[in-house]
Amino acid sequence: MKTLIKILLLTSVFLIVLFSCKKEQLEIKKTADPCECASEVSADFEILEHLRNGVIDELNVFTPTDHILGNKRVSFRAKIDDAEYKWYIGVEELDQREVNRYFPEQLAGQSIPITLVVKKDPNKICFPNDDGYDSIVKFMNVYDRCDTNHLEGNFRIAEIGTKDSFDIKLDIRGRFDNNIFEPTVCSGLDIYNYDSQGSECVMDKNFEIIRNYRYFKISSGPAFNSNCTSIFINSCTLDFNNKFSFHYQYKDQNSNNITLITKGRKL
Helix, strand or coil: CHHHHHHHHHHHHHHHHHHHHHHHHHHHHHHCCCCCCCCCCCCCEEEEEECCCCCCHHHCCEEECCCEECCEEEEEEECCCCCEEEEEECCEEECCCEEEEEECHHHCCCEEEEEEEEECCCCCCCCCCCCCEEEEEEEEEEECCCCCHHHCEEEEEEECCCCCEEEEEEEEECEEECCEEECCCCCEEEEECCCCCCCEECCCCCCEEEECCCEEEECCCCCCCCCCCCCEEEEEEECCCCEEEEEEEEECCCCCEEEEEEEEEEC
């Protein structure tokens, strides 16, 4: 009998604590700020540069950017959903949430205004002064593909999760076509000190990259008969705040596969 009484007492205490916790959680939910996740109507939008023109989305890479290279297709996507949209790109007027356009190399050196106007029923409870209308214009520069100053030079990097840093150097250059050097194509890449031991991949005829204004990767993997068959570049990015990230692989002197996912900055 004493044992039964103890069990009943413990059960009662447990139920009291349980319902007390639920009551506190309900009170917290009731007092939460209903406007915490709300936002005013905004015409802000993303600029996404396509790595490859005309390739299906599943096989393509779309990089957030503020400027682009010539001969690129670009998507413009409003951040707010379920609204009325009006884009002004050149002489065109478009009304979808997301639009994309091709910018030829002939536009290099120009600054293109991209304007978005958005209308949507505002949240008057959270933002009584919101009129449900906003407009933004962003000036997107178009650069020649050989304008590579921002993506090359000396960088200090460290593997994510470590504090051990080292310096590498990237040099984007012309490429070789049938052993003839073409300086205006600018899809070749030289890498210095990629293993922190002084190793280099320099003037390799088969080592090429494909790139956007703020991003590049190796085009198809190191070719056979290449001096740099041990290197593969998954991605290299320099973001809006000039933060640098470099994800690549190489073989060390013992033919071990080394994968580095690094963060860093330009020196």
